[in-house]
Amino acid sequence: MGKKYGKMIMNSVGRLVPEEVNGEKQIAFQGVGKYIPEGRKYSPYISSCVNFPADGNKLVGSLKEALIKSGLKDGMTISTHHHFRDGDLIANQIFDIAHELGIRNLRWFPSASFPCHSYLIKYLQDGTINRIEGSMNGALGKFASEGKMHGIGVLRSHGGRYQAIQDGEVQIDIAVIAAPSADAFGNANGVNGSAACGLLGFALGDSQYANKVIVVTDNLVPFPCIPWQIQGNYVDFTVKVDKVGEPEKIVSGTTTVTKSPDRLLIAELTSKFCEQTGIIYNGFSYQAGAGGTSLSIGIYFDEILKKNNWKARFIRAGSNQFPVKMLEEGRVDYILDGQTFDYEGIRSMRENPNHVDTSPFTSYNFHGKGNFASIIDVVILGATEVDLDFNANVVTHSDGYLMHGIGGWQNCLAGKTVILPIPLFRDRIPIIRERVTTLCGPGELIDVIVTERGIAVNPLRRDLIDKLKDSNLPIKTLAELKDEAERICGKPQAIEFEDEIIAIVKWVDGTVIDTIRKVKS
Amino acid sequence: MNNLKCETGIAGNRGTAVKSDCYVEISLTKSGGIEIDLHSKVEKLFGDSIRELINNMMEFYQIGNAKVYIEDFGALNFVIAARIEAAIKQIINDERPFLFEILKQNRYSTERNRFRITRLYLPGNNPSLMINAGIHKPNGIILDLEDAVAADKKYESKFLVRNALRQVDFYGAERMVRINQIPAGIDDLDFVIGNFVNLILIPKCESAAQVKAVNEKIFSIKIQNSLEENIWLMPIIESALGVLNAYEIASSCENVVAMAIGLEDYTNDLGTKRTQKANETFFARSMVVNACRAAGIQPIDSVFSDINDMDALASNAKTSKALGFDGMGCIHPRQINVIMDNFSPDNDDIRKAQQIVHAFIKAEENGLGVVSIGSKMIDAPIVKRAHNTINLAVRLGKIDADWLQNYNGNN
Numbered sequence: 036m037g038k039k040y041g042k043m044i045m046n047s048v049g050r051l052v053p054e055e056v057n058g059e060k061q062i063a064f065q066g067v068g069k070y071i072p073e074g075r076k077y078s079p080y081i082s083s084c085v086n087f088p089a090d091g092n093k094l095v096g097s098l099k100e101a102l103i104k105s106g107l108k109d110g111m112t113i114s115t116h117h118h119f120r121d122g123d124l125i126a127n128q129i130f131d132i133a134h135e136l137g138i139r140n141l142r143w144f145p146s147a148s149f150p151c152h153s154y155l156i157k158y159l160q161d162g163t164i165n166r167i168e169g170s171m172n173g174a175l176g177k178f179a180s181e182g183k184m185h186g187i188g189v190l191r192s193h194g195g196r197y198q199a200i201q202d203g204e205v206q207i208d209i210a211v212i213a214a215p216s217a218d219a220f221g222n223a224n225g226v227n228g229s230a231a232c233g234l235l236g237f238a239l240g241d242s243q244y245a246n247k248v249i250v251v252t253d254n255l256v257p258f259p260c261i262p263w264q265i266q267g268n269y270v271d272f273t274v275k276v277d278k279v280g281e282p283e284k285i286v287s288g289t290t291t292v293t294k295s296p297d298r299l300l301i302a303e304l305t306s307k308f309c310e311q312t313g314i315i316y317n318g319f320s321y322q323a324g325a326g327g328t329s330l331s332i333g334i335y336f337d338e339i340l341k342k343n344n345w346k347a348r349f350i351r352a353g354s355n356q357f358p359v360k361m362l363e364e365g366r367v368d369y370i371l372d373g374q375t376f377d378y379e380g381i382r383s384m385r386e387n388p389n390h391v392d393t394s395p396f397t398s399y400n401f402h403g404k405g406n407f408a409s410i411i412d413v414v415i416l417g418a419t420e421v422d423l424d425f426n427a428n429v430v431t432h433s434d435g436y437l438m439h440g441i442g443g444w445q446n447c448l449a450g451k452t453v454i455l456p457i458p459l460f461r462d463r464i465p466i467i468r469e470r471v472t473t474l475c476g477p478g479e480l481i482d483v484i485v486t487e488r489g490i491a492v493n494p495l496r497r498d499l500i501d502k503l504k505d506s507n508l509p510i511k512t513l514a515e516l517k518d519e520a521e522r523i524c525g526k527p528q529a530i531e532f533e534d535e536i537i538a539i540v541k542w543v544d545g546t547v548i549d550t551i552r553k554v555k556s
Numbered sequence: 557m558n559n560l561k562c563e564t565g566i567a568g569n570r571g572t573a574v575k576s577d578c579y580v581e582i583s584l585t586k587s588g589g590i591e592i593d594l595h596s597k598v599e600k601l602f603g604d605s606i607r608e609l610i611n612n613m614m615e616f617y618q619i620g621n622a623k624v625y626i627e628d629f630g631a632l633n634f635v636i637a638a639r640i641e642a643a644i645k646q647i648i649n650d651e652r653p654f655l656f657e658i659l660k661q662n663r664y665s666t667e668r669n670r671f672r673i674t675r676l677y678l679p680g681n682n683p684s685l686m687i688n689a690g691i692h693k694p695n696g697i698i699l700d701l702e703d704a705v706a707a708d709k710k711y712e713s714k715f716l717v718r719n720a721l722r723q724v725d726f727y728g729a730e731r732m733v734r735i736n737q738i739p740a741g742i743d744d745l746d747f748v749i750g751n752f753v754n755l756i757l758i759p760k761c762e763s764a765a766q767v768k769a770v771n772e773k774i775f776s777i778k779i780q781n782s783l784e785e786n787i788w789l790m791p792i793i794e795s796a797l798g799v800l801n802a803y804e805i806a807s808s809c810e811n812v813v814a815m816a817i818g819l820e821d822y823t824n825d826l827g828t829k830r831t832q833k834a835n836e837t838f839f840a841r842s843m844v845v846n847a848c849r850a851a852g853i854q855p856i857d858s859v860f861s862d863i864n865d866m867d868a869l870a871s872n873a874k875t876s877k878a879l880g881f882d883g884m885g886c887i888h889p890r891q892i893n894v895i896m897d898n899f900s901p902d903n904d905d906i907r908k909a910q911q912i913v914h915a916f917i918k919a920e921e922n923g924l925g926v927v928s929i930g931s932k933m934i935d936a937p938i939v940k941r942a943h944n945t946i947n948l949a950v951r952l953g954k955i956d957a958d959w960l961q962n963y964n965g966n967n
Contacts (some may be wrong), residue, residue: 296889297688355574434600462575462630463598487691507953523687523725527601554600 040536042188045548048426048474054185057142057166057202064548067477072545076402077203079244091220091258093273098125098251099132101272102209105247107133109167109403109413110140111208114241117147117214118225118374120528122284123176125213125251125276127154131521134163142186144205145169145245146196147440151284151393155169159184168205169196170430170440171538179537180436182553186438188538190430190551192407194372194399194446195238195543197255200240203400204545209243212238212265213279217252221270222263225375225392226385228254230280233266233354233375233384236394242269253279255530264392272538286377292357292466298488303510305415305456305485312502314413314452315339320406322351322447325376328456332415333357339368351398351411354380354390362390371407373398373443378409387404399544406449412452418457420471423513425478425493427455428471430540433464435472435530435554437538445543448480452499459486465520472530474549475540489516531555563723567712570627571682576684578631579689582643585621590614596628609633613640617650628700634723635716642712656753658722665786666730666754668813671695671951672763672790672854673883673899674892675732679704681713687719690727692889698732701744702759710736714747730754732790738766742773749777751786755813760821761791762798764808771809788813790856794821799840802847814854816885817844820861832873833866859885866894873898896952908954912942914963 046063054061062070087093095101107113113133115126126145133141143155148167153174158164166186171179179188191199199205214223215230225232230253242248242265250265251274257493260267261383285538294297299518309315315336323329333350334357340346350358356379361367363383370390375381383390399408408414419439420428429444431437447453457466464488484491484501489511492499503510511519532552542548562582571577578596585591592607610624628636634656641654675696678685682704689697699717701710715864717733734757735741740756748756758770767789774787789803789812798805799822802836806815819837823829828836841857848855857876860869873895876884884895901909911929916939919927927934949955 151938296692299890300691414558434598464601487688523632525602525605527598528604530600 038109042194044363045209046547048325048477048548050474050549051308052539053467056189056536060544063537064542064546067479070544070546072202072222075243076549077202077206080246087271091218093267093270094219094255095274096310097152098128098211098249098274098276098285099230101249101251101476102129102132102430103136103402104272105209105249107136107138109138110142111138112142112144112206113347114207114210114245115146116146116212116238117145117149117236118235118237118523119230119285120232121149121151122136122230122281123149123151123213124150124278124280129211129233130158130163134158134161135546138223139345140165140185141396143167143169144196147194147442148172148175150174151176151271160279163316170442171437172439176437176439178309178340180300180431180554181423181556182533182535182537182549184537186411188551190441190538191541192399192441192445192543193395193443194401194408195441195541195545197240197395197402198543198545199541200244200307206393207245209249210238210241211249211251212242212270214250214252214265215279216254216256216260216419217250217265217273218256218258218260218267218520219273220249220258220318221248221265221267221273221296222258223250223265223267223270224251224260225264226262227256228279230254230282230285231381231385232280233381234372236373236392239263239394241268241398247271249274250283251276251279253277254501262498280336291327292330293326296371298328299331300487301456301458301485302331302335302489305332305454306339308454308483308485308490308508309336309413310339311506311508312499315345317345317414318345319346320347320349320410321413321415322411322450323353324417325353325355326417329415330357332456337361337366351407351414352380354383359383359390362387371398385429395443395446399443399449401514406446407452408446408449411447411450411453412445413456415456416444416447418455418466418476420466420468421455421457421481421513421518422468422471425481425513426471426474427476427481428473429471429475431551432528433468433472433527435532435552437551441475441540445476448476452496453480454483454485455481455483459488459520465517465524467517467520473540473551477548484513484516486516491516561648562646565646567642567646567715567895568639568772570629574629576630576632576635576687577682578626578628578636579645580627580639581625581649582637583621583623584619584647585623585768588619591617593625594628595626598628598630605633606636607652610640610899611637612862613637613644613654614653616652617644617648619644619648631683631725632687634719638715639712642715643674645864653718656719656723660727662722662727662731662752664728664752664754666788668788669854670730670881671948672730672814672856674886674895675883675949676729676889676892677704677734677857677859678888680717680733681705681709683716683720686724689889690725690729692874692892693727694729694886694889694892695883696730696732696755698734698757698885700734702734702741715742716948718747718751721748721753732757732879734759734792737772738769742769745770746778749774749787750783753787755788755790757816758789758791758800758873759818760794760804761928762795763801764804767791767805767812768771771811787811790814790816792818793840793844795825798823799843803850804844806851806853812853814847814856814882815816815851816856817841818856819858841876841879841881849880854882855880857881857884861887861892863888866890868897869894890902895908900954901945901949902954905945906955909945909949910955910963911941912939912961913946914960916942917960923953
């Protein structure tokens with residue numbers, strides 16, 4: 036097939052990246068905090084209220100009608116959002132309609148994709164969709180990795196997505212916002228309705244910057260829809276459908292605490308590390324995700340708070356029943372929530388004013404005047420691989436396949452202490468590599484790797500190392516851990532790739548930090 | 557094995573839930589060399605090394621033409637080799653084992669009186685549970701060839717257990733194997749001895765003769781292979797007859813260091829079942845404790861089977877310690893810390909013991925024959941118990957070994 040991209044140049048972390056992809060100029064990564072663009076932000080077209088119904092009723096008959104009225108045509112950029120996770124019913128319908136209308140070469144700009152979206156492979160094959168700029172997981176990742184997507188994928192973090200919208204790198208033609216509750220004017224929220232998902236923060240930037248905005252709901256309420264997480268003043272059309280999402284798939288299965296003794300051990304080591312280094316104190320803040328190990332770490336943190344009669348000031352979440360319990364029992368003042376993962380999280384957000392919905396803008400946007408992420412004391416994240424310089428990979432597996440999105444991962448690296456609790460090997464595959472397959476996060480931002488066989492602290496964190504002088508924790512170097520894993524698993528053979536690139540990975544500032552190549556069949 | 561061989565040798569496990577294991581089918585062919593049909597989830601990273609291992613093994617067993625079908629779920633080399641060997645031995649007559657080096661860190665012997673508070677059972681045919689067992693720091697790990705292995709997997713499990721003893725680092729845990737019930741278990745010893753196994757568990761033991769039979773076999777293997785490693789024995793009492801012969805069994809051989817009780821089989825044998833109150837097993841447990849104490853060995857309690865109920869486990873462990881046991885079996889790594897915590901002395905015990913040991917040392921220094929704290933005389937058995945408590949606390953890291961130097965009498 037052969038994709039078009041520009042000359043490859045070396046960026047500041049030693050990765051070859053293209054100067055141009057999909058006909059758009061790219062800037063190579065220059066180092067953390069080095070690239071600071073100037074000028075004005077991108078601005079959408081002027082709209083005037085006289086062009087909209089005075090009675091506030093923007094309802095049209097169907098999604099198809101709304102898309103046609105929005106001027107859907109070849110080559111457009113269509114954005115959707117992942118608040119419904121694997122229970123999303125709208126994104127697939129958009130491209131069914133586009134296909135039916137004979138539209139081609141669309142750029143799909145989702146905030147994330149899920150297994151349900153592998154349905155779209157047929158439209159990626161037939162050219163209805165040119166490329167995905169967003170996460171590509173599972174079957175979509177495999178499809179892209181095998182070089183089958185027409186265009187080149189672009190992977191951005193949640194914050195990077197907002198940055199790209201704000202500085203005009205991505206200009207959205209039509210944003211379709213699936214909402215659990217909305218009024219005919221377009222005010223919408225995620226806390227009410229049968230498909231309640233908590234909040235709609237990932238769609239906020241799209242609503243403000245896209246040329247056309249469509250709100251789709253199955254729970255149409257009389258004006259005003261309160262709270263208006265999405266404001267109708269940005270919305271062009273509203274659509275009522277029978278079902279906007281599948282509730283049981285919206286609330287994902289990632290909220291069960293791990294039963295794996297190995298992962299629990301990693302969680303326990305992580306919390307002991309934070310306790311011994313004084314990272315946990317009365318009034319501290321943390322971010323822990325929804326994975327099994329992260330959840331357990333949150334529970335261990337809570338035990339430490341209880342034991343000392345302390346409370347946390349705030350938790351950045353991915354919320355679920357566990358932080359909610361802490362909030363309700365008074366061991367944390369606020370939950371600053373980017374997405375809710377279970378019904379307890381949704382209920383709490385609906386009922387509790389101290390459970391606050393956030394967006395990528397407030398949480399970690401590059402073009403904001405500061406961001407929350409750098410205020411957080413400790414951030415717990417995952418990774419598929421780490422190299423000896425603490426650089427980490429979160430998008431590809433060691434076999435070269437694109438398997439995960441970046442999510443908020445890169446943005447959270449701004450936290451004061453970043454800890455990656457990960458098993459030393461997964462199914463024989465060692466996690467610590469000479470060189471990560473894809474570099475998503477520079478090692479200078481990653482402080483601690485906790486594995487079941489030892490903890491490695493980034494030599495840049497002299498302060499942490501000093502605090503651990505008399506510790507009984509198994510402190511080792513990354514090289515020692517790597518050797519230990521390879522003694523057990525064997526040394527993996529080098530992976531061969533084709534020359535052709537299938538996707539690029541953006542850093543939070545919009546520069547290109549790495550390139551993903553086609554896997555050899 | 558007899559000389560009638562199968563056409564296709566089969567070993568290992570497959571299916572969506574299988575991890576760190578593989579499934580192999582091997583059949584001899586007339587020509588075409590070694591054809592390897594490998595389906596591995598780690599193909600891109602370890603495909604070459606897996607093929608190399610298979611080819612080496614075929615060469616070792618002088619097989620020139622064969623079809624090897626293998627489904628791999630991230631198995632380590634010692635697992636793949638165990639599966640291949642088990643399959644090969646179903647199709648050809650060759651008794652030679654295909655052995656990996658014994659890891660340097662696995663070449664250790666254990667002391668007679670070391671702690672055996674926690675012993676983690678690992679099903680002998682399930683490699684995924686073996687690899688990380690040691691990181692949970694049990695006092696011992698038990699590679700189980702008996703009840704945890706299905707009848708049709710008994711044969712292949714022996715190769716896996718042997719390879720695990722040589723290649724898996726259990727991080728200092730005492731390396732134990734539970735063989736099958738005697739007499740079948742005697743043959744298991746051929747696979748186990750010579751791989752730095754530290755202790756053999758003899759299940760459903762009912763007589764001193766059974767222990768002696770195991771010991772004789774161990775002795776003969778050791779002589780044959782001029783092995784010097786120390787191998788301890790731990791019979792398990794699991795029947796009424798076993799209970800009544802408890803002392804005879806406990807004192808049967810010099811290298812019996814502990815005796816355990818298995819209550820599931822025992823209650824079956826009695827025609828009753830285990831209850832929360834455990835009245836039905838009180839006699840048997842006490843018999844085992846008394847027999848062990850009389851023989852100067854460690855009494856070890858049964859396992860607790862509800863892996864989700866940590867509170868019930870804790871109370872079970874407390875009762876067990878109160879009855880006089882020195883430890884329990886664990887069937888899940890998360891049970892280890894709970895059992896350890898409940899068997900180890902609490903701070904109050906340690907404080908009292910320190911007071912007594914301190915008084916004892918002072919008395920010795922002053923040439924006094926009688927130990928006293930204030931006006932209270934301390935009897936010799938109490939001093940001995942205090943020493944034991946202190947030793948335990950030191951070894952469990954609850955107090956420093958040199959605590960006495962900083963001891964001011966009232967901490």
